[in-house]
Amino acid sequence: MDRAVARPVAIAIGSNLGDRHGAVxxxxxxxxxxxxxxxxxxxxxxxxxxxxxxxxxxxxxxVAVGRTELDARRLLxxxxxxxxxxxxxxxxxxxxxxxxxxLVLLDDTIVTDRPDLQVPxxxxxxxxxxxxxxxxxxxxxxDPVTGLKVWxxxxxxxxxxxx
Numbered sequence: 446m447d448r449a450v451a452r453p454v455a456i457a458i459g460s461n462l463g464d465r466h467g468a469v470x471x472x473x474x475x476x477x478x479x480x481x482x483x484x485x486x487x488x489x490x491x492x493x494x495x496x497x498x499x500x501x502x503x504x505x506x507x508v509a510v511g512r513t514e515l516d517a518r519r520l521l522x523x524x525x526x527x528x529x530x531x532x533x534x535x536x537x538x539x540x541x542x543x544x545x546x547x548l549v550l551l552d553d554t555i556v557t558d559r560p561d562l563q564v565p566x567x568x569x570x571x572x573x574x575x576x577x578x579x580x581x582x583x584x585x586x587x588d589p590v591t592g593l594k595v596w597x598x599x600x601x602x603x604x605x606x607x608x
Contacts, residue, residue: 449514452552454480455586456524457566457575458507459545461493465505468531468544473509475527476546479520480511486578493539494572501541508549508578510586517554517564524548549575553589565590570598573606 456476460468469488477483486508493501513520524546531544549566556564565588569575576599579586584596591598 451481451512451514452554453583453586454511454513454520454551455549455579455583456480456509457545457547457549457569457579458485458509459504459547459574460543461502461504462541462543463532469505469507471531472527472544472546475530476509476511479515479523480509480513483509483511484582485509486581489574489578491574493541494574504574506574506578508575508582510579510583513551517548517551517556517562520551521548521562547575549579550586550588553587555589571602573599573602576602 458469458472466488473483473485488505488507491504491506493504515523528544528546533542533544534540547566548564549569551564554564556562566575570588570591576595580596580599584594586595587593588595588598593601
């Protein structure tokens, strides 16, 4: 039987409801059960992004990186289970969140044909609250779609914002 190989993974962590620091700590503790060598970025506070979200509380964001033997589907299921265990509710799209976990990158995995699972995360390249913390802890991680390193994606995003 083939043994699973641990591959690099990046998970975005966010919370804008309740004890945000506690939510991030909860997520990190749970992530450490299936991600080895877990490294977590510094926390940053950001405005909610998206139309009509200006009235929501500020987000506390971080990114966790490490290695996992889980495939993309099992990893997403594990992330959803952690959100649910922390009381995440989904009353409407873009509702405030006690905890939000997004699978950003999983080595060279590309999944684009499933509405419930897309890897890399389809919008991570345009989100400073993901790229900034990710560049802090894994600047050389490669986006398999563009072939660019995280630090290059961040530089490109910052240049686009200055225009």
